[in-house]
Amino acid sequence: MTLKQSNYWLDTxxxxxxxxxxxxxxxxxxxVGAGFTGLSAARILAKRGARVAVLEAHTIGWGASSRxxxxxxxxxxxxxxxxxxxxxxxxxKRMYAASLASIAFVExxxxxxxxxxxxxxxxxxxxxCKQSHxxxxxxxxxxxxxxxxxxxxxxxxxxxxxxxGSGIYFGGIxxxxxxxxxxxxxxxxxxxxxxxxxxxxxxxxxxxxxARASEDAKPGFHLDTSxxxxxxxxxxxxxxxxxxxxxxxxxxxxxxxxxxxxATGPLPDALARELSPRNRMIFDSKHxxxxxxxxxxxxxxxxxxxxxxPETANTIRRSADLLRRGMIEVYPQLRDTKLEYAxxxxxxxCFDTMPHxxxxxxxxxxxxxxxHGVAMATYLGAKIAEQIxxxxxxxxYEKIPFPGAPLGLYGGWPWFLPFAGAYYKVLDWLS
Numbered sequence: 001m002t003l004k005q006s007n008y009w010l011d012t013x014x015x016x017x018x019x020x021x022x023x024x025x026x027x028x029x030x031x032v033g034a035g036f037t038g039l040s041a042a043r044i045l046a047k048r049g050a051r052v053a054v055l056e057a058h059t060i061g062w063g064a065s066s067r068x069x070x071x072x073x074x075x076x077x078x079x080x081x082x083x084x085x086x087x088x089x090x091x092x093k094r095m096y097a098a099s100l101a102s103i104a105f106v107e108x109x110x111x112x113x114x115x116x117x118x119x120x121x122x123x124x125x126x127x128x129c130k131q132s133h134x135x136x137x138x139x140x141x142x143x144x145x146x147x148x149x150x151x152x153x154x155x156x157x158x159x160x161x162x163x164x165g166s167g168i169y170f171g172g173i174x175x176x177x178x179x180x181x182x183x184x185x186x187x188x189x190x191x192x193x194x195x196x197x198x199x200x201x202x203x204x205x206x207x208x209x210x211a212r213a214s215e216d217a218k219p220g221f222h223l224d225t226s227x228x229x230x231x232x233x234x235x236x237x238x239x240x241x242x243x244x245x246x247x248x249x250x251x252x253x254x255x256x257x258x259x260x261x262x263a264t265g266p267l268p269d270a271l272a273r274e275l276s277p278r279n280r281m282i283f284d285s286k287h288x289x290x291x292x293x294x295x296x297x298x299x300x301x302x303x304x305x306x307x308x309x310p311e312t313a314n315t316i317r318r319s320a321d322l323l324r325r326g327m328i329e330v331y332p333q334l335r336d337t338k339l340e341y342a343x344x345x346x347x348x349x350c351f352d353t354m355p356h357x358x359x360x361x362x363x364x365x366x367x368x369x370x371x372h373g374v375a376m377a378t379y380l381g382a383k384i385a386e387q388i389x390x391x392x393x394x395x396x397y398e399k400i401p402f403p404g405a406p407l408g409l410y411g412g413w414p415w416f417l418p419f420a421g422a423y424y425k426v427l428d429w430l431s
Contacts, residue, residue, distance in 0.1 A: 035238065040378045123178050
């Protein structure tokens with residue numbers, strides 16, 4: 001086969017039919033975005049009897065929820081030492097516990113809703129690109145065991161062949177709690193679950209404007225969409241890296257960053273096992289990192305920040321070339337292997353590289369997953385749903401500071417990404 005600029009996962013998944021007909025004139029909760037965050041929230045709210053409309057600019061799961069690597073990871077983008085130094089140890093403990101709970105929550109949903117998405121607690125492997133990175137692993141493992149009551153284990157360089165068929169790394173660290181899944185099948189399953197619970201999901205309903213309003217003396221919001229206007233008592237923005245000018249205050253705090261993936265054709269069983277003997281979710285220790293895994297049909301899926309700008313035909317084509325070179329650097333065994341797929345998606349980073357979830361200008365939101373969104377988006381969607389429903393909030397990211405760009409030099413278009421990319425490349429060279 002020739003290389004297709006298309007998403008491998010989508011070729012494996014069947015999506016449910018969205019709600020037909022016109023938008024209702026009013027609902028209890030309008031959720032903007034039909035990805036992990038929005039559908040997770042819609043499922044819970046509808047099960048509790050709320051009238052819910054999910055408004056999606058494209059189709060169910062169109063964005064990052066179906067475009068990622070399917071890695072369901074513990075932890076966050078920032079390491080635990082940084083979390084503790086910035087927020088204090090007790091807050092860091094709550095955040096880390098939430099990351100573990102988020103994986104269990106995904107597993108619970110998969111089981112309860114019988115979602116066929118190849119969910120597997122295969123664990124993740126982080127590989128050290130430098131000796132200094134490996135030396136830091138022992139400090140992290142000790143701290144996480146002592147303060148967070150969570151066990152990881154170090155893999156010395158001489159033992160790496162049992163974990164990965166590459167000789168370029170200096171060792172690794174394994175967390176057996178992490179998981180893998182097929183993200184397109186998972187988000188399709190979340191969509192079915194939300195619809196079955198009674199939520200409405202409207203596709204091709206791009207939200208263009210949100211304004212405070214009241215109807216029948218009840219306060220709420222008018223949402224003007226490409227399919228008409230709808231009134232909602234509460235609004236939840238669940239658009240992550242695709243957040244638009246409909247919510248300008250939130251858009252200015254979220255940086256959309258492109259992440260790109262290539263996939264080979266199916267590999268012979270022996271070669272697939274050689275590349276990843278334990279079928280881990282694998283990523284390296286660089287800032288400008290690579291992440292990779294075997295798929296259920298033994299393809300090598302290889303991703304990274306090859307180009308920082310969001311996906312276009314041009315950035316996908318350029319990224320495919322760069323990622324192929326990176327894949328061969330890691331796995332020379334794949335030098336003559338043909339690629340079949342290349343695609344991109346848009347991640348949501350905040351300026352502090354942290355998740356954030358709560359309320360802004362009276363509107364609920366959750367964003368900033370920074371590549372850990374499969375589990376955390378599902379989890380925070382549920383937490384915000386509980387908050388909207390009047391339940392107790394135990395969301396550890398609600399009250400932390402949510403910074404914007406220094407000096408207000410960002411209006412929603414990430415003009416500075418080439419400079420950030422160059423900075424991280426230099427940092428990887430120096431550190």
